[in-house]
Each structure stands twice: as structure tokens, then as C-alpha cells.
Amino acid sequence: MQENFLLPLIIALPLLGFVLLGLFGKRFGEPAAGWLASLLVLGSFLLGLFLLLQGGAKWTLAEWLPGIPFSLNLDNLSGVMLMVVAGVGFLIHVWAIGYMHGDPGYSRFFSYFNLFIAAMLVLVLGDSLPVVFIGWEGVGLASYLLIGFWYQERVNADSARKAFIVNRIGDLGFLLAMGLLWSMFGTLSISELVEKVEAGGYSFTTLTLAGFFLLIGAIGKSAQVPLMVWLPDAMAGPTPVSALIHAATMVTAGVYLLVRHAFILHGDGFLAGLIVAIGLLTAFYGALCSLGQWDIKRIVAYTTLSQLGFMFVAVGVGAYWVAIFHIVTHAFFKALMFMTSGSVIHALGGEQDVRQMGGMQKYLPATHLHGLVAAFASGGLVPLAGFWSKDAILAYSFEFGPWLWALMLLASVLAALYSIRWYVLVFWGDYRGKAHPHESPAVMLWPNHILMGGALGVGFIGLPYVIDYKNFIEPFLTKAIGDFPHEKLPVVTEWVLIIISAVVAIAALWWGFRFFQQKMPAWYERFQTAALQGFYADAVYNALLVNPAKGLAELLFGGDRGLLSGFASLGSLMGGLGALLARLETGALRFYLAGLLLALVLLVGWGVLR
Template identity: 40%
Template sequence: MYLNIVFLPLVGSLISGFFGRFLGGRGAGIITIFCLALSFCLSSLAFYEVGLGGCFTYIYLMPWFESDSFHVDWAFCFDSLTVVMLIVVTFISTLVHVYSTEYMGGDPHLPRFMSYLSLFTFFMLILVTADNFVQMFVGWEGVGLCSYLLINFWFTRIQANKAAIKAMLVNRVGDFGLALGIFGIFICFGAVDYATVFALSPQLTSYTLSFFNINCRALDLIGILLFVGAVGKSAQLGLHTWLPDAMEGPTPVSALIHAATMVTAGVFLLARCSPLLEYCPKSLSIISVVGGMTAFFAATTALVQNDLKRVIAYSTCSQLGYMIFACGLSNYSVAVFHLANHAFFKALLFLSAGSVIHAVGDEQDMRKMGGLRKLLPFTYAMMVIGSLALMGMPFLTGFYSKDVILEVAYATYSKASHFAYWLGSFAAFCTAFYSIRLLSLCFLAEPNGSRSLLLSASEGSWPMGVVLGLLAVPSMFIGYLSRDLFIGLGTNFWGNSIFCLPTNLSIIDAEFMSTSIKIFPLCCSILGGGLSFILYKSYNKNLFLWKTSLLGRQLYTFLNRKWLFDKVYNDFLTQNLLDFGYHFTYKAIDRGLIESLGPFGLSNVLLSQVNQSRTWHSGYLYHYLVTLVWSNLIFGFLFLFAAQSLRICALLTFFVLWLTL
């Protein structure tokens, strides 16, 4: 059963990929949906057996690497953390597959698309079920590969090519950090399997490593390197630039990447490594600060974005910041709880956005929409549910995890945690503002789009509606139903899958905070949502005047251009690297040194010698006599040299034989 959970998506991907031209788009969709649905049913059984029954499972397949003390197996570990991720990944992926068969129904390459989606899910399942860091790295790289294939699915579009290459290159930076972290783990622990590394972590707290000729605590260094990997995948500040550009792919791809697979891998890595990170206090402080800054940065950037999918993309980046700084505060269970909750309402938002885009002729600029509330009433209702859950409104799913993260941030009582709390609270204000702004511009404002497109707008087919309805249910209720199981006081659901030192426990202190501190983020959300509704419901004139003022224009430009991160990277990093590559490595080394000593230089020498030899074939007798004399002299010297060498060799041989006798 457990192996079928992992390998059924691979079977569906192979069948759809190799036999898609015979099955057609509908047949490939049926095969992949069946495999994913069966995997989800088996994941539910695994959740009951492992999560609720407490029967953790370990499956050993075969050895993989055997080299001296370096030993890696193919093995799978199913504990509470794994089965929660299995439920989330397979459920969201199944619904995205169903949605894609309708959304991409007119695409001639639908079998290839379904194959990529299933392969994406398979690699994510490999990542979450791995028993060691090397096997986890296989899934880690696999989701990166599949993200490139899916973002670049419409490969005839230049922007899709650029976005896919950017996602691949930016993630290579994080992957390099993760690889260094795995190397450091093997150097310190002599093993890469989770059980050995986590068991030995308390014994190596005083161990040091030399990194760039600087001696530092080994566990702190490893924790930071692992976090660099998480920064790349989970799009934290500095390596976040690939995530908004990934919107060039089809909308179902965006839903799968943002809700259940690639971007959640970094949070999962930190939660999985909790027994190691607990002994890295400096790393945890850095994680908290970076997470809080990411939540605030992405939320402010989303305030003025006009592309519908980019607003939701920056929302994902902001929510990932909440999860990351919860991990930095040693509240891994709260981070995973928010990850699971966020997956449902973020998938609902993206797929609802796809329904809107599909209805208005693939238009994504919110300023060209408006008035869709009466044309798309069901999609509007789904968008409202997803947006309110994202804002953390009471009794919806987001409220039960997002507010707890902010409460434990304040209750930890450290500079890093309070820094994250205040940034997270202001990010909550911005989240509510851009969520209501999205609803106002798309559904409530006066129509601004083309008359022909608006008149032809209609709801999608019934499978798309069923998918949105199925996602709306957990977006409303799953937070309330699972809160006590995941983060309730005294729950033993996580078992040994998540570890927290007693000195780092702060969720109990969060229960006894003052009421004003507890409700402050909620007040920020209500204030941000109300202000946005007032300003954007009917395009308030004061908002226009403020935007066109000198200060307003500068602030708007700064936020709309994403805090100028792309400009700084392009002007000071990318362009300089390209110039260096062209002028030095290409012109000086490739074209200069290598080609002058290699084939280009050899051909030049041969041509010059041939041209010189042609001048001696002039028909004059003295030219031929000189050539004959020089040839005889050269061959004579060569003959004498060879004869002398033979004579010396013969004498040496005779002398050696005489000595032996």
C-alpha cells in the first residue's frame, strides 16, 4: 500500500507520456486522474494508520551507494509529518488534474501536460517520504526539473522560456546551499540517514568546521546551509524573484506549485530537520528574521500589482514567510498546520482565478475586468471564501493557523520573534488590503473590459465547478476540525517526527497573552480590508489624487517594481556576469587561449607552412637544388642520430648482460 502511494503517479505519468498520442487528451486525463485518486485514497488509509493509529512505518528497498563509510539506501519513512504531506499533496494534485482536463481541454499537447503534472507529484512524494538526505535531494531536484517543464509548457512563448530559465537558475543557488549542507552533515556525522543524524545531533553541539578558512560551530553552519536550500525553494527574501515570473505557465501549474508541491518543500525540510535545528540557535534567529521580512516584503509588493495571478503569487510568498518564521521560533507543528491549511485556500484562489481568466478571454489585468459578480456568481463566491480564509477571518481555516503563528511569535520574548511579530501583523493588514482590492477590481467595480469579452463571459464546465466546491469545504472547516489534533495542548499526534527542546516551547505562553495582543493582527486585517473596500469599490477620487502625487507616484513605482530587486540583480549582478563571460571566458579563454593552442591554431600553422612551401615550387633550378641539399642534410643528421642512439642502446644492453653474468 505504502509503495503504491508513491509510485502510482509515476505509472500515470509514464503511460500518459509514452502512450498519450494513442490515448488522446481525454484518455491520458482519465489514466492520470485514476492513479492520483487511488494514491489519495491510500494516503487517507496511511493517515489513519500512521497519524491516528501511531503505527509508524519504515520500508527498506535496496542499497543504493556503497563507498567506504558512505552508505545510502533506497528506503521510505512514513511518520506523522509524512502522512500529513501525503494527504495535502495527493488531494490537491488530484483536483488539479481534474481541473486541467477541462481548463486545457483544447490544447493539442494535453497528454504531455498531464504527464508532467503526475511526474511533478511523484517527485514531491519522493521528497516527503525519503529516509535520508540524498534520497530527499533526488525529489528536491525532481520538483525543480518538473517546474521548469511546466512553466515552459508553452515553449513557443519567449516570456515562458525566460521565466522557466529564471526559476531553474535561482533555484540552483538554493540547491547548491542544500548540497553543501548535506556534505557538512556527512563530514560531521559520517552518515546521511535521518535516524543517525538526528540521534547524534546533541553530541556534536561543540563540534567546529572550517568554512572559507573561518572556524564556526558545525551545527549552526549546517543549519544555515539547509536554510539556504529552503530559501530557494520556498522563495524567501533574496531568492524570491522566480516565483512571480512562474505565472507564465498555465494556471493549474501555478495552483500545484504554490499550494502543495514545490514551494512547500522548504518548509517541509525545516520541519523534518527539527531535531537538528533545535541545536542551532543562531540559525533559528536568522530563519525568524528572514521569514518575517519576507512576509512583510511580499505583502507590500502585492498591494499594487495589477496581474491577477501575480497578486496571488506574492500572497503565497508572504504566507511562506509566516511558515518559515514559525519554524525559526521552533513551532514546527504550527508551521506545518499553516502549510496544510494554506494549501487548500491557495489552490482555491488560483483555480478560481483560472476560471475568471478563462471566462474573460485569457485577460489577466484586473484593471480590464470589473462587473463579473453577476456574470460569474459561483466563481465570485469561491473567491470570497478563499480571500477571507487568506485574510484569517474568524472561523475560517486561515484564522486557526495564521493567528497562532503571530501569537507564538510574541510569546517567545526575543528580539527576533518580536521583530517577526510586528512585521507579520503589518503584513496581515496588507494581506487584507490586497485581497479585498482583488475582489473589488474583478467583481465589484464598474466593468472596464472589452464589451465583447464581458458579454461572452460565463462559468466554466461542471468539473471545474466541482473542483472549486471541493476545495471550498476544507478552506472553511479543516482548520477548526484539525486544530486540536495538530497543535492542541498535549497532543501526541506528531510523535517523534517533530522535535522541540523544552526551553523553546512557547505555545503554552501564547495561551496566556493579553487579549489586545491576540486580537491586534485580526484588527489589522479588518482595518486593511475595510479601507481597501472603501477605496476600490467605486475608484475613490482621493485614491487617484494620492497615486498621482509626487510621493504617491514614487511609492507606487517602488512597490510595483517589486522593491527594485530585479533591477538590482539585472544591473549589478546578471549584466556584469554576462559581460565577464563574454569578454573574458569567451573571447580571452575560449576564442583566445584554447582555440589558438587547439584546432584554430593548428589550422593556422598548417596553412602558413603550406603557403611557405608553395613559394619553393617556382620552376627555378636553384630552388630545387637548395631544397634537395637541405633535405639531404636533415635526413643525414636524423640517420646519424638514429645510428648513434642504436649504438648506445647496444652498448648499454651488452653492459647490463655482462653485469648480470
């Protein structure tokens, strides 16, 4: 791996797009702005691919902050993420050209989109933690801007603020982790930290604490329990935003951060247990909530939560490459799922309620195919992408403990159910709405075709070892993550697990396919009422945190008001005194003169008598 000046160019390209479109966006006009943004991202992708094929690259600016260089590092891990971010990002950019057609903020949208890509690439490529943090905050900013893209409506702006504020908790964790690592090792460069952690000579408890803070950061960004509340509301943004930021890339940044710091997490029983617990909770919470939603985008948002929970479990059980593998497959099928939803919304003229959908297979044949593949990949049907990555997570969970495997299997049953529920409600049955659905233009279909290919085939880079003894992605990634050897499951067990998960997924998909077509039984309706509210997580947070904080703010505001009115009355007192004295200004010359003489007499008298 060598220094390469082309590396910062990967980031500079979309940044250039942000600046150009931000300053002169209106001059580019409608399709040109979108194409410019897309091609710049494609440029980043190709450049990244070129450097990755050369075996990676480094770039360092020695004196950035005192003692901290600005260093970028393209190794296999960040390379894979780069491929996902720029590759899937490019497809979503192209799709958005069609989806955002006619929006008054067309060029503004693409300028924000390019800003997001640039920030995400900084996050992914950064080798020094402050650089990563810049990207981390940058994607947060872009996410805020894009959730509140249609800011004229208050609810959108509120959602944007909610996302930003909840993320702040995670950012605090990241900052604390940085401070702790700096005080322990005196460096914030990840590649140097790896060596220092290996060398030893520090307190393991403190390192655990640093890992814990990193975990808090990851929880915030990846919307894990208990900081998951912002992600469903983030769907207030345009659909391409949900597909790119809140499904494929940004929310996986937390998982990426944990994998990057696998050398800190690995072998730490407390952290592993915590991460597994959080991931499991999120997987179940997201899945159950998704089953109760009516808004098509919220359905998919909660499925994203659930899949992020899967990734966390993968990190917790030490399957770091599997977590990244799942990020890759998830990026394909979840982006496809979102963009299919977006195509349907587009076809129905902005309708988002699945109760007003149904029967889309007749009207939108191509989109129906995309939706079918997305649902099957997300539900874990053999041999689609989602199956292989989920199966790898299940296998590692089994190594961690058969109970965890059983729970994860249950979670994947739920995953199959919510995927097929989404599919059935949108594409099957009779059309329940009143709009006239029309198929999307080619500029929206082609990105979906490509993503569909990915959702079908990308799983084959990470087959389990019993089928493909040396698959592609595991050795590729462990070169960068670090090799943490583990006992491989016996061949028979592995086969049994694969078959069980395949059969269970097919059974769940089939059962769900039948179940969601009929009228819902009463117990499901009751469950649905609770799930629709996200099991009242928002209400609980409002009661426990938001309202007390608001009360405190009111109290302080009252105090402020008292203090200010005190100052105001002091001011009016002084004013009154001034008015009193002003009455001496009569304008009568002889009055002034008398005053002068009186003062003279008094002064002289005082001088004599003293």
C-alpha cells in the first residue's frame, strides 16, 4: 500500500458537485444537475475501484492539527464500503433524476446528495479518528438537511431536528471514545492504534470503556435500541434519501465503525454481550413494529432497523466480516426495496398508505419484479443475497450459543414475514386506491434492474465454507479487519443449519403470503395497534425525557423572564429619575444663571468655612 495523491480526489469529486450545484444549481437546469451529480459519484466509484484493484492506497497530510495528521486509508474494508457507498449511491442518484422530476428544489436536492456522498466517503476512508468524525458529523448534517428537505411542512422539519438531536447522544459517545483513546495511546490514527493495542501495557478496563463509548456512537448512528426513535421519522424525507442514507449507507456507519475497531472489541466478553443484546432487541423491535405499519416507507424503515440489529449481532459474536457482508447484501436489497416503494409512490402520485395500494403487479410489471426480488432477498429465500449473509450470521450465532441461534432464527422468521407482508400489501390483491398507476420512466427502472441483479447475485461472494471452501469476501476482509481465528462448525452441523434456515424461511414466506391476503384476525389487530405506535417508545421517551426537559426549560425561561423584567423595571426607574432631572432644563436663561450663582456661593462658602 502506498501514498497516492488520487485518493483525496475520490472525496473531492462529489464535494465539487456539492459546491457547483449549491452555487449555480439553478443554471444547470432540471436533468443536467442530476446527471452532473450522478456522474461525479460514478467518477468516485471508478477511481475507488481502480485504487482498490491496485491493492489500496494511503494519503497523509502531516501537519493538519498539532500532533494529528489528516490521513486517508483505502484498504480492503474501507474499499468494500466505498464500493457500496459510491456504487449504490450512483444508482440511487440516477433513480432520483426521475423521482425528483419537477421538484422546485431539484438542484438543491442533488447538491445535498453529493454532500452526503462526500461526507460518507470521508467517514469510510478516514484513517485518523478526527477525520472519521468529520465524515460522521457530515453525514449527520446531510441527513438532517435531506430529512427536512421539504421544510415547508412543520412535521418534516421536526423529524429532521429529532434525527439530529438523537444522533447527538451518539456523537458524544464518539467524542468521549476519542478523548479516552488519545489519553491512553497518544494517537488517534487507527492504523497506529492497532499496533499500540497489540503491544499492551495499558488498562483493559479503560479500553473496555473506550469500546463502550464507541458503541454508544454506533448505536446512535445505526439507530439501535434505545436510540432507534429517529429512524422511522426520518422517512419524512424524499424516498431516494431513505434509500441511500437511511437504509443503504449512513445507518450502517455505526456497524462499520465497530468493525473498524474490532481490535478493541474482540475478546471483550462484556462488550460482546452488550452488542449482541442490543442487536437482538433491535432486530425484534424493528421486525415487530414493521408488521404493524401502514405507511409503506415506515414499513421498510422498520425492516431496516431489524436488519441493522442482525448486523450488530454479527459484530457482537465476532463475525466482523459477516457484518460487512450483510451491509453489502443489505445495501442492495434494501435500496431495491425502498426504490420499489418509491416507484409505487411515484406511480400513485404520492400515495404512501398501503391500504390505498394493492394489485400493483398488474399495473407495474417491472416494478413488481423488483419488489418480488427485494422481498425474497430480504426474507432470506435461497439463494438470494439476503439468505447467504443472514445464514452466515446464524452460523456464527450458533458458535456463540445455540440459544442465540434460536432467537436469531425467530428474528429471521419475522424478517420473512415483514418482507412478504410488504410485498403482498403492495402488489397482490385488487387495487384499493383511486389513482391511475403508471410505470416509472427508464431512468428509474434501470437502476432497479441493476440493484435487482445485485440482490440476486451478490450473496455468492460469501458462500459458507461447506459449499465454497475459500469464498471471496472472508479472506479479502480479514486482511484489513485483522484475523481473529475461530473454530469452524463441523460440516454436518453447518449443513443442518443451512437447511433449517432455508426451510424455515420458505415456510415463513409461504405462510405469510397466505396470511396477509386474508382478513386479519382480532389478535393481530390488537398487536397492530401497539406496533403502529412503535410500542409506545416515543410516548415513553416523551414522558421520561422530553417532557421533564421541556418543563425544566419552561422553568428556566420563567426565571429568565423574572430576571429580565427586574432589569426592565430598573431601567424604567432610571428613566423616571432622568425625566425628573430633565425638568430642570427650563430654557429660562435667568434660571440657569441663578443656579450658577447659587453654586458659586455654595462653593465659596464651603471653601471658606472648611
